[in-house]
Amino acid sequence: MLIRSFRLGDYIYIKKIWQETGLEQTETESLDALAKQLAWDSELVLIAEDDEKAVGVIVGTIDGSRGYFYRLAVDPQYQGKGFGRKLVEALEKRFIEKGVSRIFIMVNQENTQVLPFYNAMGYEIKKYFTLSKKIEGNN
Numbered sequence: 018m019l020i021r022s023f024r025l026g027d028y029i030y031i032k033k034i035w036q037e038t039g040l041e042q043t044e045t046e047s048l049d050a051l052a053k054q055l056a057w058d059s060e061l062v063l064i065a066e067d068d069e070k071a072v073g074v075i076v077g078t079i080d081g082s083r084g085y086f087y088r089l090a091v092d093p094q095y096q097g098k099g100f101g102r103k104l105v106e107a108l109e110k111r112f113i114e115k116g117v118s119r120i121f122i123m124v125n126q127e128n129t130q131v132l133p134f135y136n137a138m139g140y141e142i143k144k145y146f147t148l149s150k151k152i153e154g155n156n
Contacts, residue, residue: 018100020107023062023074030071031064031090038090063107065091065100075104077112084108084117105138123147 023031058079065073073091077084086108091100112120122140124131132142 018103019066020103021064021066022060023064027064027071027074031074034072034074034090034092035088037093060111061086061108063104063111065095065104067095067100073100073104075108077108079112079115079117082116082118084112084115084120085123086120087123101134102138 058077061077061079063075063077064071072095073089075086075089077086079085086105089101089104091104109120120140122135124135136142
């Protein structure tokens with residue numbers, strides 16, 4: 018198992034992983050979001066690799082002293098083998114190196130099966146409302 022920074026050739030594999038795990042909205046949204054994060058800080062997009070194959074991904078971002086991660090996904094054939102945990106731990110280490118003091122995760126309300134995983138890693142559920150507005154003309 019190897020955890021490393023994202024390489025352009027990984028996109029085809031992580032796109033497939035996001036599709037299989039239900040994390041891809043549309044291909045355009047996924048590619049745009051990934052491109053923006055890579056331009057901002059490419060060290061916060063990590064890949065789990067097994068036998069030279071990308072099998073997991075996590076995308077992080079920083080706002081001041083707060084770190085956020087989203088789109089943690091592991092190929093279903095590799096789930097339960099520690100890849101997700103290693104991705105989170107590696108991103109946490111990079112957050113610490115960059116001065117982050119608190120990490121937030123956004124989880125879809127229907128995705129409750131991931132909560133025990135995050136609880137086991139020390140994350141607590143907080144009560145927040147997330148509001149969203151799509152602005153016409155911006156894709």
